[in-house]
Amino acid sequence: MTLSGHNLVRITLCRLTQFRRAVSYFCVILLWGFVSSSYGSGNGSGNGYPLQFVDQHGTPLADVVVEVTSPLHVQPTTDIAIMDQVNKQFEPRLLTIAQGQFVSFPNSDDIRHHVYSFSQTKRFELKLYSGTPNAPVRFEQPGVVVLGCNIHDSMVGYIYVSQSKEVFISDVQGTVILPNTSTQVAIWHAMQQQDIDKRRIVSVTELQQSGPVTINIQDPAPRNTFSEMFKEHHGH
Structure with missing residues (x-):
């Protein structure tokens, strides 16, 4: 046919x-x-369960660091993390890394910066420079490192050094999604009222039963300069 x-x-x-x-x-x-x-990338796994964090006024709290505690410490990675300096600000403002990891501190501004930290977790200094320092800085101990610039006091950044490989940061809705296997977590926020280097250790069961988790932050004016933070908490 x-x-x-x-x-x-x-x-x-x-x-x-x-x-x-x-x-x-x-x-x-x-x-x-x-x-x-x-779903959940950056703030946890879609296969887990959500937790929401709010401040004392009930406002969703972003940038809460939640570390799933574990007796097995994470193996140091060979990847070098980046803490840049852009427009007289640290970028990112909050960086999470593994214990033992190296961090590079490039200066992308057209002016020089002088990066340093007084934190017990890691005391170091990168004197006045532009471009990228020759060697990255290794962070051997777990904890919180507050960064400042000796030239621009309004520059404040944070490095959270974790022992666990499971570390999450809450999103703009204050939410993280934890793995189903989580039993205990460490909680930290840069603007918390308690000492800047203190973490809150709590069981996941307790958090699940309490509804939104409240973190009391600095109110009404948050800490906004490096010198103010250490004057308040360390008497400097």
Whole structure:
């Protein structure tokens, strides 16, 4: 049987329509898989359970560090973390790294900076420089490191050095998603009212039963300069 030109065109268009529908369906499946796998990235795993953090006024609290405590310490990574300096600010303002990891402190500004820390976890100094220092800094001890600039006092940054490989930071909604295996966590926030280097250790069961977790932060004016923070908590 021979097909007329008209019928051949109709069959071709029909098959093309079916092909487009199949491609569209496939794309939808791919997109759904991407969204599902991305859920919780940066603040936990989509397979766990959520915790929300708020301040004393009930406002969702971003940048809460939640470390799942474990007797097994994380193995140091060979990756070098980056704490940049952009527009007279540390970038990122909060950096989480593993115990023993190295951090590089490039200066992307067109002016020089003098980076240092008085924190017990890591005392160090990178004197007035531009560009990238020759050697990164190793952070051997777990804890909190507060960074400042000897030239620009409003520059404040934080490095959280963890023992565990499971460390999460709350998003703008104050939420983290913890692995189902979590039993105990350490909680820390840069603006907490308690000492800047103190972490709150609490069981996950207790947190689940309490609803949103409240962290009392500095109110009304947060600590906003390096010297103010250490004057308040360390008597400097």
